[in-house]
Amino acid sequence: MARFRADEVENYGGQGGAGFFSLKNDKDVARVRIMYNNMDDVDGYACHKVKINDRDRYVNCLRDYNEPKDKCPFCADGMPVYAKLFLPLYNEDDGQVQLWDRGKKFFAKISSLCSRYATKDNLVNHVFEIERNGKAGDQQTTYEIYEVDSDDTELEDLPEVPEIIGGLVLDKSADDMNYYLDEHEFPPTDNEHEDEAPRRRGSEREEYSRRDTGRRTPATRTRRGEEF
Numbered sequence: 001m002a003r004f005r006a007d008e009v010e011n012y013g014g015q016g017g018a019g020f021f022s023l024k025n026d027k028d029v030a031r032v033r034i035m036y037n038n039m040d041d042v043d044g045y046a047c048h049k050v051k052i053n054d055r056d057r058y059v060n061c062l063r064d065y066n067e068p069k070d071k072c073p074f075c076a077d078g079m080p081v082y083a084k085l086f087l088p089l090y091n092e093d094d095g096q097v098q099l100w101d102r103g104k105k106f107f108a109k110i111s112s113l114c115s116r117y118a119t120k121d122n123l124v125n126h127v128f129e130i131e132r133n134g135k136a137g138d139q140q141t142t143y144e145i146y147e148v149d150s151d152d153t154e155l156e157d158l159p160e161v162p163e164i165i166g167g168l169v170l171d172k173s174a175d176d177m178n179y180y181l182d183e184h185e186f187p188p189t190d191n192e193h194e195d196e197a198p199r200r201r202g203s204e205r206e207e208y209s210r211r212d213t214g215r216r217t218p219a220t221r222t223r224r225g226e227e228f
Helices: 006-011 106-117 174-183 203-209
Strands: 003-005 029-034 043-052 055-060 082-091 096-102 126-133 142-150
Touching: 082 106, 106 142
Parallel strands: none
Antiparallel strands: 003 043, 029 082, 029 126, 043 055, 043 082, 082 096, 126 142
């Protein structure tokens, strides 16, 4: 079970690397819409990181933080768990939907943005400018987010976002994980490029919301993956 709500974030490990959206150099900026209505739309993902053909890939963790480690072979083997937020952005500058790979600290950032901009309307109604503060490779890089415009754009007016589970985050079984631990690769499949697959908006959320619709609150992160 890779998904978790924002109020569960402290039960998971640290952050990972960059995602599809990136600002590479100091003071680079981009104008984006954050593709959420409000904080109820924000989910985290508990992932492991593996090498596939010399490429880092995220893999769905198979357990909740309070379940035994042996439910997930990667956890049982001591592999770190990363608490991830894959922020869906509509990049106004190039007209594309992109995912921004963020860690635990960004749950608090998104909560603050929702509190300010998603109480009377929806977060997606607002255009933000994201500015990078830090040179390429600087581990202390931070990002500032400023509102620059607002209108009546809704999620339905924008393209669909890419699949997360089964796409950017590989959805592997316990047998697949055990195979990887023995062979350092997964069993052959026809879907090793799952991160290219489109997602029907709401399909993941509808399945997840049936489990629990409790309120959510943010928390902070650490800088590296930790066992939980």
